[in-house]
Amino acid sequence: MEILVIGGSYFFGRVFVMEASRSPNQPRITVLNRGTYSMQEFGALQITGDRHDRSVLAACDRHYDAVVDFCAYEAGDVDTVVRNITGSIGQYILVSTVDVYERGSGAVKAEDYPLEHRSFPGETGAYISGKVALEEELRSVCGANKIPYTILRPAILYGPYNYAPRESVYIQMMLTDRVLPYFADADGRFQFVYVKDAAQAALLAAGNKKAYGQAYNLCQDEVLTYSSFFDMLKHVADPEITADIKEIPVTVADALTRGIPVPFPATAAETELCANEKSKRDLGVEYTDFEEGMRRTYRAFKHVYEK
DSSP, X not given: OEEEEESOSSSHHHHHHHHHHHOTTOOEEEEEEOOSSOOGGGTOEEEESOTTOHHXXXXXXXXXXXXXXXXXXXXXXXXXXXXXXXXXXXXXXXXXXXXGBOOSSOOEXXXXXXXXXXXOSHHHHHHHHHHHHHHHHHHHHHHHTTOOEEEEEEOEEESTTOOSSSHHHHHHIIIIIOEEEEETTXXXXXXXXXXXXXXXXXXXXXXXXXXXXXXXXXXOSOOBOHHHHHHHHHHHSOHHHHHHOEEEEEOHHHHHHHTOOOOSOOSGGGOOEEOOHHIIIIIOOOOOOHHHHHHHHHHHHHHHHTO
16 A cells, blocks of 8 residues: 655654554555655655645655645645645545534534534634635545545544643653642543554555545543543652652643643633544544553653653
8 A cells, every 4th residue: 555644754644654664564655744854764755845835746656545644734735735746646534633623512523513614713713714624625626536535533632752732741840840730720621542543543544445535533532631631640650750749739820821831621611522433433443541541651751851
């Protein structure tokens, strides 16, 4: 199998390439990105350049059984690839987000739940609007060109190589300062997905006719709160670290004022939950137990922050 990865050098895409290199099926991977981190050590063919550059896309001149697009954010990103790639596409897999669903109902969203078409301010609002528009663009462009498509909607990704200031920032606080916040007024709930599980989902979808024309939520079984997240983080840490941890009681508002990270939904109003049964049933995704996923994540970042 030939797979073209667009993006693929930072977090989710990087882990996907790494997992593909270990797959028994050994797909041939071509990575198109700006070349900040080369994936050639994992056997990937590297094409360096901007995805919006048509001459760079023209260098993708093979038949790709699947294109896995990790970095489509702007209107036209899918259309530009389909129009300008020199090779042919057997399936287009778009990495979207569970944030595309209509917000505020309190419902647990399955994949057929209505998408959000209202506009929200700020970077988050732009991100949601962009992903909703790209899902619609994918259906339209791939439909017009008779290309099967699949949409993956991960929840909050966590795990080794996560460059976003999420779980790693709290691990750093534990290891370097021996502190963790305690948010007395945080009543938000949220879902994670271990990055290797999401990567496996993408591999299971590639070339899978059952996945054609389908969307899949990718989220672990556990629903978390800040309290349960911090409890697990202390549970998987080294005992000598946990013994020294000082908890800093703080409100969410005060935390934001003091520069203490609040990267996950902190209020009940922000809570948006999704179902994962379809990904298990159609793709056979097996979600890593949260304790095991956090243990692996802690160990990975411990090597980074204790150097």
